Amino acid sequence: MSATIVIVDDEPDLLDLLKLILTEKTDHQVVTTTNPQEAVDWCREYHADLLISDLRMPEMEGIELLKIIKEIDPYLPLIIITAYGTIGSAVEAMRHGAFDYITKPFRKEHILMTIAKALRWRQEHLPA
Amino acid sequence: MKLLNLFRRKKPSAAAAGEEFFKKKYQSFKNLLEANNAALEVMSHMEATQEGDYVFDLQFIRASAESILEKVQTIVQELNTLGDNRYAELVKVYQNIAAKIQNETEAAPPSLSVPLVLPLSQVDRRFLLQVGGKNANLGEIKNRLQLPTPEGFVLTNEAYRLVLAENRLTEPLASLVKELDIDNIEQLTEKSQILREMLLPAKIPQRLVEEVNQQYGQLVAALNYEPYLALRSSGLYEDLESSFAGQFLTVLNVPFDRFFPSYLEVLASQFTPTALVYLSQKRLLQRQLAMSVGCLAMVPARSSGVMFTADPTGSRGDVLVIDAAWGLGPAVVDGTLTPDHYVLSKQPALDLLEQQISRKPRRWIAADRGIAEEAVPLEEGSQPALTRDELLTLGRYALQLEEYFGSPQDIEFSVDLQGRIILLQSRPLTLLTPRATGILPPHLEERHPVLLDHGTVACFGVAAGPVFMVDHQADLSHFPDGAILVARHTTARYGAVLHKAAGMVIDIGSATSHLAILAREFKLPALVDTGKATQVLRPGQEITVDANQIRVYDGRLEEILQAPVAKTSLLAETPIYARLRRVLRWITPLRLTDPKLANFTPAACQTLHDITRFAHQMAVTEMFELGEQARQGEVHMVQLQTNIPLNLYIIDLGGGIRADHRGRFVSPEDITSIPLRALWRGISHPEISWAGPIPIDMRGLYSVVSRSLTAAAPQHADFWARTLAIVSENYLNYSSRLGYHFATIDALVSDVRNDNYLSFRFKGGAADESRRGRRARFLGEVLTRLDLEVDITGDLVVARLWKYPRPLLEEKLDLLGRLMGCARQRDMVMADESTVEWYIQAFLEGNYRFAGEPGSVANPDQG
Numbered sequence: 008m009s010a011t012i013v014i015v016d017d018e019p020d021l022l023d024l025l026k027l028i029l030t031e032k033t034d035h036q037v038v039t040t041t042n043p044q045e046a047v048d049w050c051r052e053y054h055a056d057l058l059i060s061d062l063r064m065p066e067m068e069g070i071e072l073l074k075i076i077k078e079i080d081p082y083l084p085l086i087i088i089t090a091y092g093t094i095g096s097a098v099e100a101m102r103h104g105a106f107d108y109i110t111k112p113f114r115k116e117h118i119l120m121t122i123a124k125a126l127r128w129r130q131e132h133l134p135a
Numbered sequence: 136m137k138l139l140n141l142f143r144r145k146k147p148s149a150a151a152a153g154e155e156f157f158k159k160k161y162q163s164f165k166n167l168l169e170a171n172n173a174a175l176e177v178m179s180h181m182e183a184t185q186e187g188d189y190v191f192d193l194q195f196i197r198a199s200a201e202s203i204l205e206k207v208q209t210i211v212q213e214l215n216t217l218g219d220n221r222y223a224e225l226v227k228v229y230q231n232i233a234a235k236i237q238n239e240t241e242a243a244p245p246s247l248s249v250p251l252v253l254p255l256s257q258v259d260r261r262f263l264l265q266v267g268g269k270n271a272n273l274g275e276i277k278n279r280l281q282l283p284t285p286e287g288f289v290l291t292n293e294a295y296r297l298v299l300a301e302n303r304l305t306e307p308l309a310s311l312v313k314e315l316d317i318d319n320i321e322q323l324t325e326k327s328q329i330l331r332e333m334l335l336p337a338k339i340p341q342r343l344v345e346e347v348n349q350q351y352g353q354l355v356a357a358l359n360y361e362p363y364l365a366l367r368s369s370g371l372y373e374d375l376e377s378s379f380a381g382q383f384l385t386v387l388n389v390p391f392d393r394f395f396p397s398y399l400e401v402l403a404s405q406f407t408p409t410a411l412v413y414l415s416q417k418r419l420l421q422r423q424l425a426m427s428v429g430c431l432a433m434v435p436a437r438s439s440g441v442m443f444t445a446d447p448t449g450s451r452g453d454v455l456v457i458d459a460a461w462g463l464g465p466a467v468v469d470g471t472l473t474p475d476h477y478v479l480s481k482q483p484a485l486d487l488l489e490q491q492i493s494r495k496p497r498r499w500i501a502a503d504r505g506i507a508e509e510a511v512p513l514e515e516g517s518q519p520a521l522t523r524d525e526l527l528t529l530g531r532y533a534l535q536l537e538e539y540f541g542s543p544q545d546i547e548f549s550v551d552l553q554g555r556i557i558l559l560q561s562r563p564l565t566l567l568t569p570r571a572t573g574i575l576p577p578h579l580e581e582r583h584p585v586l587l588d589h590g591t592v593a594c595f596g597v598a599a600g601p602v603f604m605v606d607h608q609a610d611l612s613h614f615p616d617g618a619i620l621v622a623r624h625t626t627a628r629y630g631a632v633l634h635k636a637a638g639m640v641i642d643i644g645s646a647t648s649h650l651a652i653l654a655r656e657f658k659l660p661a662l663v664d665t666g667k668a669t670q671v672l673r674p675g676q677e678i679t680v681d682a683n684q685i686r687v688y689d690g691r692l693e694e695i696l697q698a699p700v701a702k703t704s705l706l707a708e709t710p711i712y713a714r715l716r717r718v719l720r721w722i723t724p725l726r727l728t729d730p731k732l733a734n735f736t737p738a739a740c741q742t743l744h745d746i747t748r749f750a751h752q753m754a755v756t757e758m759f760e761l762g763e764q765a766r767q768g769e770v771h772m773v774q775l776q777t778n779i780p781l782n783l784y785i786i787d788l789g790g791g792i793r794a795d796h797r798g799r800f801v802s803p804e805d806i807t808s809i810p811l812r813a814l815w816r817g818i819s820h821p822e823i824s825w826a827g828p829i830p831i832d833m834r835g836l837y838s839v840v841s842r843s844l845t846a847a848a849p850q851h852a853d854f855w856a857r858t859l860a861i862v863s864e865n866y867l868n869y870s871s872r873l874g875y876h877f878a879t880i881d882a883l884v885s886d887v888r889n890d891n892y893l894s895f896r897f898k899g900g901a902a903d904e905s906r907r908g909r910r911a912r913f914l915g916e917v918l919t920r921l922d923l924e925v926d927i928t929g930d931l932v933v934a935r936l937w938k939y940p941r942p943l944l945e946e947k948l949d950l951l952g953r954l955m956g957c958a959r960q961r962d963m964v965m966a967d968e969s970t971v972e973w974y975i976q977a978f979l980e981g982n983y984r985f986a987g988e989p990g991s992v993a994n995p996d997q998g
Binding site for chain 1: 184188189190191192193194195198263264706709710711714
């Protein structure tokens with residue numbers, strides 16, 4: 008199954024790595040940006056199956072992004088990327104409806120597994 | 136009784152001060168150990184990350200490096216507290232390494248303040264988002280590597296956005312791009328034309344004009360002439376997406392009065408039909424269309440070329456490939472002529488392996504306000520475009536760039552009219568890497584029995600070869616190429632042969648041990664803590680070590696060996712991985728392995744790991760010397776009440792004696808120090824006799840008499856007759872001097888295995904040199920068989936053990952206690968070499984009374 012995954016993180020290096028993994032290991036379409044607002048715009052205009060977002064970004068906090076995204080598409084799963092010290096906020100994000108969180112640094116198998124789970128969840132929950 | 140008298144004369148406050156002094160030293164030692172373990176743990180984590188399976192960012196590198204730096208700083212401070220500032224030099228070494236690490240982990244500039252124009256002298260990868268990959272790399276080459284590059288400045292992505300915004304082009308361009316149908320070539324060409332026509336007549340914002348004028352003015356001032364410029368595109372995603380190469384425009388030899396029209400042409404080049412297809416396929420965001428442009432002073436090139444730091448076809452090994460032609464760069468890359476082709480070896484030394492010199496009839500030159508093609512004189516056209524010296528210089532630059540950026544590079548360069556090489560670009564070269572199948576063939580274990588299936592992975596991988604068993608005293612010079620190193624311990628000295636070994640299997644040791652770290656550096660498939668490799672495996676036996684599955688098989692398993700294992704993944708070739716490796720250069724390599732070498736000094740420490748190794752070794756030495764200091768200090772002691780004539784005095788640093796104990800005497804049951812309790816079990820073993828004379832032959836007796844006549848009498852003979860133990864709950868420093876020999880033990884025994892160690896020294900004796908030497912060999916051999924690492928110099932025996940689990944260390948201390956009792960005065964009965972082996976066997980068989988010992992005679996009267 009090929010899905011469209013939007014990734015937002017203010018660290019371009021991390022975007023590069025994620026994009027490389029997903030291009031190498033999956034058929035998913037990957038859209039990356041360092042600007043959360045652009046991710047929101049993209050999700051409004053196009054079809055996205057999954058959003059992966061950093062928790063702390065200068066322009067917009069991950070939780071705020073989550074709230075906006077849930078208004079656009081309540082069945083769009085969001086995976087939060089978090090640093091070790093901010094796990095508390097990631098748990099908070101899950102209370103607000105984030106699908107899962109993953110702590111940096113993480114193994115590529117870990118993110119691939121989490122992505123697969125999130126996409127399955129979307130398939131199961133998306134209204135026919 | 137002089138020592139006790141001395142104590143009695145001292146005031147109680149002095150005793151308390153002495154105790155305080157010890158507590159302070161011991162606390163420093165403990166702090167140092169804790170910091171050491173914590174630093175090694177983070178180092179291991181960083182090392183594992185660089186293997187290529189992880190996703191991380193600069194923040195991770197910075198946080199990890201800062202954490203290690205903080206711990207190593209503690210180590211250096213505590214070592215100086217322990218050693219009364221004798222290691223002040225280490226502070227400077229630390230600061231020097233810290234500065235290099237901090238230089239690599241500098242924070243990115245705030246993304247909110249983006250300038251329109253940046254001088255190249257200020258550009259590096261921190262500005263990746265503003266200047267794109269190509270310009271960022273050129274900035275790194277200029278400012279970090281300080282290799283020759285042109286002078287110039289960079290128009291950032293922000294300049295592009297400003298041009299679009301002020302000309303109200305942002306939305307129209309975005310919607311045109313969005314509506315692209317890449318399958319409709321006709322429509323694509325039409326839209327491409329529309330997009331270009333929208334952009335080319337754009338008005339340049341006044342702010343941008345002013346900033347560019349200012350930068351060009353500075354360039355003129357720096358060069359002392361008005362240079363023409365080369366305008367080179369730098370897209371944000373060019374770095375990783377090599378298919379962008381050649382899509383975007385480079386305009387050469389632009390006079391400054393034509394600057395902005397040329398700039399717009401470069402910007403418009405991202406709307407060529409091919410580039411649009413690419414953008415569309417990659418579904419790049421509008422923001423990512425932005426382009427930065429590098430504006431470089433033209434290099435009037437005699438020759439130009441491209442250089443690959445690897446053979447991109449993958450068919451040849453470790454080579455550099457260089458193509459070059461006369462004049463400016465386009466001659467090489469536009470395919471209109473065959474350039475010279477050079478192949479250089481990278482190893483063992485840079486050298487020219489082969490060259491194919493082509494006839495190059497034409498060249499591009501800088502002409503008035505642009506470039507022009509001209510004919511090359513016939514004779515010149517057939518000459519090599521590069522000299523041998525130039526090729527070797529290029530080769531050196533190439534190796535530097537490859538190492539710095541962390542992956543094979545594709546490099547563009549020019550050679551100016553004076554023969555100076557100027558680097559113009561460096562970007563990753565895409566190579567295919569083979570992948571492991573990871574599938575085990577069926578019925579494998581029937582054909583190849585599993586010999587070991589337990590252990591800890593020190594380094595992943597699969598290797599096969601003959602077993603080469605080594606021990607502490609093995610002559611490593613005979614270690615054969617391609618053998619599997621099998622040993623009882625992770626002794627760092629084996630590091631000397633890891634480059635020859637194909638794999639490694641160790642009985643006891645942790646993945647954080649120095650040898651395990653070295654194995655990872657050598658990418659040597661390695662298992663540690665297998666428990667019984669030295670028992671199960673036979674020297675010369677052909678085995679296959681599969682560290683991925685934690686299996687050692689009998690025989691050579693071609694099936695799993697043939698699966699090519701990619702040592703690095705594509706992830707490992709990204710800039711962030713290269714940055715991690717650059718940081719790790721100053722952290723993890725371990726060069727200081729042997730404390731016996733003359734270069735085991737602070738000045739020889741080149742990495743944080745070296746510092747931890749040096750400091751750990753010195754801290755143990757300092758703790759050893761604490762025993763000596765105790766004798767001169769005024770400390771409160773208790774005496775052990777026992778029938779064994781040892782006169783054992785104990786200084787408790789905390790937790791070593793039962794808390795509710797009062798008074799000057801303690802019984803063995805009052806000892807709560809784990810290592811002393813274990814040692815005492817051995818000393819007080821019912822089969823060990825500490826009292827009375829041992830049987831001795833007449834020559835042995837004569838040897839004692841003659842030594843007594845020639846050797847200087849020990850000073851303060853009554854003092855030396857005492858045994859001193861400095862203890863805490865987990866620590867023991869034990870010094871005993873009985874007659875002519877002394878023995879010291881320094882041990883830390885706790886539930887934290889990485890902290891644990893045992894160090895034993897034994898020297899001297901009453902008999903002559905050869906007999907003392909025999910006893911030393913007896914002790915050494917027994918200790919070796921008890922798994923300690925042993926060094927014997929004359930009659931000095933030094934034995935050590937690290938990172939053993941608590942129960943095993945307690946057992947060793949128990950045996951050490953028995954051994955010391957058995958070794959008492961045995962130098963005098965060891966009449967010849969053959970007796971040494973007898974005593975070894977007797978001890979190992981538990982014959983502690985040495986019944987029937989070969990040198991004995993009936994009842995000689997010698998104490």
